[in-house]
Amino acid sequence: MSDQLEATAAKPAPATERSAQQAVNPATGEPGHAYPAHSIDDAHAAAEVAHAAFKSWRRTSFAHRSKLMRQAGAVLRQRADEFAALMTEEMGKTLTDGRAEIEKCAAHCEWFADHAATYLAPEPVDVGGPEAFIAFNPLGVVLAVMPWNFPFWQAFRFAAPALMAGNGALLKHASNVPGCALAIERVFHEAGFPRDLFRTLLLPSSDVKALIEDDHVAAVTLTGSVTAGKSVAAAAAGVLKKCVLELGGSxxxxxxxxxxxxxxxxxxxxxxxxxxxxxxxxxxxxxxxxxxxxxxxxxxxxxxxxxxxxxxxxxxxxxxxxxxxxxxxxxxxxxxxxxxxxxxxxxxxxxxxxxxxxxxxxxxxxxxxxxxxxxxxxxxxxxxxxxxxxxxxxxxxxxxxxxxxxxxxxxxxxxxxxxxxxxxxxxxxxxxNENVRSDSRMPFGGVKHSGYGRECAAFGIREFTNIKSVHVRALESTA
Missing domain, CATH: 3.40.309.10 (Aldehyde Dehydrogenase; Chain A, domain 2)
Structure with missing residues (x-):
């Protein structure tokens, strides 16, 4: 898969060498739109403000988050033709497949808008004495490193549950779909999410390791090649941060x-x-x-x-x-x-x-x-x-x-x-007797070199939460 992360991150290139990310129409080979790129300093600043936004967002109710997530689904449907055409221009997806992808993203937003509260409700446990339960609390800002092949679905598959769980999010998308990456950010902003809570970063892969190491990033998820997965896993392990990897398949x-x-x-x-x-x-x-x-x-x-x-x-x-x-x-x-x-x-x-x-x-x-x-x-x-x-x-x-x-x-x-x-x-x-496909209602992920962790369903939304054991006992008086 393209846009692989280098095993050893290089020093960030000077701004003059990466002033733009250039889309190319794969049907013709002709250049498309160019978009100003971000520097690693921009990325660190985005992580800081996303973390600040997260601290407020985590206190919001599921009802509030659900309302905004449903609005995100509505924005997707309203602009389905525009987004499908953008995918066609940047990575060659047929318009029919592009529209289907946008509809899947909208339905995914609605699913987690409707089910996040149930998936993350405290679970009581009978321990034969004090009150005990399992709570699911957000981790913080999650960095997503995403590929080009399903430029909207891959991003929303991660973002909808992550945001509904109370996390913030940063998206580092593949460099050949910059227009799609920025459009995803606009969807969340138009839906009314706090502006700094979800940010798209047009970065080279060589900057990802430094961003994983940022103290304002709590966890990372990647969909991509085995090479990229190994690099992200090593970087996350080096700073003891949770990661979820959905890698290649045969x-x-x-x-x-x-x-x-x-x-x-x-x-x-x-x-x-x-x-x-x-x-x-x-x-x-x-x-x-x-x-x-x-x-x-x-x-x-x-x-x-x-x-x-x-x-x-x-x-x-x-x-x-x-x-x-x-x-x-x-x-x-x-x-x-x-x-x-x-x-x-x-x-x-x-x-x-x-x-x-x-x-x-x-x-x-x-x-x-x-x-x-x-x-x-x-x-x-x-x-x-x-x-x-x-x-x-x-x-x-x-x-x-x-x-x-x-x-x-x-x-x-x-x-x-x-x-x-x-x-x-x-x-x-x-x-x-069916072809394999992802579904918001079922856990999605692999074993062996196809990665670890799960997306979608209750298993997916819980990946980026602190699964906390809580015991509560009344203080007994010694008088």
Whole structure:
């Protein structure tokens, strides 16, 4: 994933070297708007005022926070077309997907507006004597380091619960979506949140470590690459601050012999092509038992063929450009290396002769260990089909990965699918006969190199609270 944090932060560059963050339209390669960048001194100042705002905000009622969060959802819906177009311009998302993303953000705001008070209500505990309960108090200012692929959803997924819990927030977004980053700040300001409580900072990744170390920052959350996650985790550990990491994924879908092949291929293609394949929870490895392998390959090619490249501004387009030419070239290199190592190209796999960061829907078969399509996260529209002898072999292959974000099972036997999803697959999320997706009502996150901690639901909102044990006993008189 782009915009990775350097393992060892460099000294901040002089202001003259980073006076602006420049957006580039990935469909054409042409430069878009440039936005003045912030310095590390600006960031420290923002952290200080955010902490001051937090001290007042934490005393507000859930009813007050809920009112403002609902207004944030309303602002999102009112400006959905504008924000969808901004995503299209900056990172190539189709307008249809952009509008859906904004609606998801608005619904997320409403969910936490409605449920934060319940999620964070004191929980009584019977300890057989004095009054005892668990309280959930805000930590302070939470720094979020966010990626470009879902530029609104990733930010709101963190911000809505963090603010409803009583925290302040700083957003350091990916450098290729500066307009989206600033628009998110405006949403909260227009909704009536205290101006200093939520701030967007247009910073280089090299400044993140210094900001984590700021005494006014209480915790950090990152969605991004494994490299970025390790750097943020090390920086946070160095100052003993809580962090939540949602990192990469190489999601495996196990396709069993009792599955309806055409239906399974349609679900798998949908899983692979989430956001043009540029998603941590997009399906990437499709592990198919040999009894149906040939039929599945044909069905998968047919399903993937339906994702034709098209102008992301066209309502009917299903596959826009990749986020950058550099990212597209990395994806193509992974495909070429996989073919050279024995993979069979069934569909796509050629760079179009046109400006911009375009890459077609691609299907690889005969994918084996040692090939990038098998071992690495391919962050684009490339489906890797892997053969398995049987159920046990398919599960073994699925789990033989450094990643553990999402996973899927395709089967005609619901009980079989439930058992495999629940007990066998090493992932933070397992879906049966569906593609993996995030949901405000369910915890979201992974294991292994896919990170730790959870977002969404009660588990997510409690990540950035002090889970405090309280005992209360009346003072007995000794008179």
């Amino acid at each position: 999601d495996a879908y196990v396709v069993l012999e009792d599955a309806d092949v055409a239906a399974a291929a349609k679900i798998c293609a949908t899983a692979r092509m989430v956001n043009g394949g540029q998603s941590c929870i997009a399906g990437k490895r499709f592990i198919v038992v040999r009894d149906i392998l040939e039929a599945f390959e044909a069905a998968m090619v047919e399903a993937m063929r339906g994702y034709a490249m098209g102008d992301p501004g066209d309502e009917h387009s299903k596959l826009g450009p990749m986020q950058s030419v550099h990212a597209r070239d990395e994806i193509h290199a992974q495909v070429i290396k996989s073919i050279a190592a024995g993979a069979q190209l069934l569909l796509g796999g050629e760079v179009p002769d046109r400006p911009g960061a375009w890459y077609p829907a691609t299907v690889l078969a005969d994918v084996l260990p040692g090939q990038p399509a098998h071992d690495d996260e391919v962050f684009g529209p490339v489906a890797a089909i892997i053969a398995a002898k049987d159920e046990a072999d398919a599960i073994r292959i699925a789990n033989a990965s450094d990643y553990g974000l999402g996973s899927g099972v395709l089967t005609g036997d619901i009980d079989r699918g439930r058992r495999i999803a629940t007990e066998e697959l090493e992932a933070g999320m397992s879906f049966v």
